[in-house]
Amino acid sequence: MTIETENQKSVKGRIVAAAWQLFYEKGYNGTTVDDIIDLSGTSKGSFYYYFNTKDELLNTLSMILDDNYEILKEKMDPDMNSYDKLLYLNYEAHSMIEEKINIDLLASLYSTQLVAQGHRSLLDQNRTYYKLISSVIDEGQKRGEILDEVPVSELVRYYSMCERALVSDWCLNKGEYSLREYSKKCMPVMLEHFKR
The missing domain is CATH 1.10.10.60 (Homeodomain-like)
Incomplete structure (x- = not known):
């Protein structure tokens, strides 16, 4: 570059x-x-x-989220169990969303992604988010910490679906509870099946 x-x-x-x-x-x-x-x-x-226009900035949410994932990748303890890394990333990402992204704007952006024709930036597999989650799951399978009977791509899809579900539900409930704390409680249950 x-x-x-x-x-x-x-x-x-x-x-x-x-x-x-x-x-x-x-x-x-x-x-x-x-x-x-x-x-x-x-x-x-x-x-x-x-x-x-200012409106075009609304399509940059994935950039903001990926910048945060770059920071989390650097801060994350490389020796941490891979399953715990996934929980760490989820908690920290949802903390950032709760603290720094306006919930009404977030809800609006999620809804536009549902009806968007063509490219959906939040689902772009080239994002830092997907690369990081894939590498953590791949590492976890190699270390014997995450089930290896299911392909990495399938686990990444499930993980990201769980994250989106938690954010969507938080938006639907107008942020009446803490996203980070709800994620901390729910995500281990959602991922339990894939833990060795």
């Missing part, structure tokens, strides 16, 4: 991170393009180089 590409990624990443912080703090409608430019420390030209 060239330095120019790294800089471009950095500028786009700053714009996206600033936008989602503002969406959480001020709401989507209360956030202006100028607010995003100010907080990201970029220029109007840079903003419009990457995005035609």
Whole structure:
């Protein structure tokens, strides 16, 4: 990757991170393009180089989530049991969602993914999320910590389905309970069958 590409990624990443912080703090409608430019420390030209409108930023949720997974990957103890790693990733990701993503915006985005024609960014198998979960499950099968009778791809699909179910239910209930604590209670039950 060239330095120019790294800089471009950095500028786009700053714009996206600033936008989602503002969406959480001020709401989507209360956030202006100028607010995003100010907080990201970029220029109007840079903003419009990457995005035609503020609405296009709504499609960047998977980027925000994947940035968080990159951080979690670095923080995660490599010697931890692979089954526990899956629970750790779930708890930490759902903590971030609860603390930093506006629930009404999240619910709206989930619903648009259901009716979207063509590409669904949350299901993109090239995302950091899917690569990380796949590697943890693969490692767990090799270590004898996770059942190996079921293919990695099938376990990844089940795991991600469980995560989406927990987030969807939280959104349906308007966040009246803690997503992280509910996930901490439910996810071990949902994954128990795959534990060695």
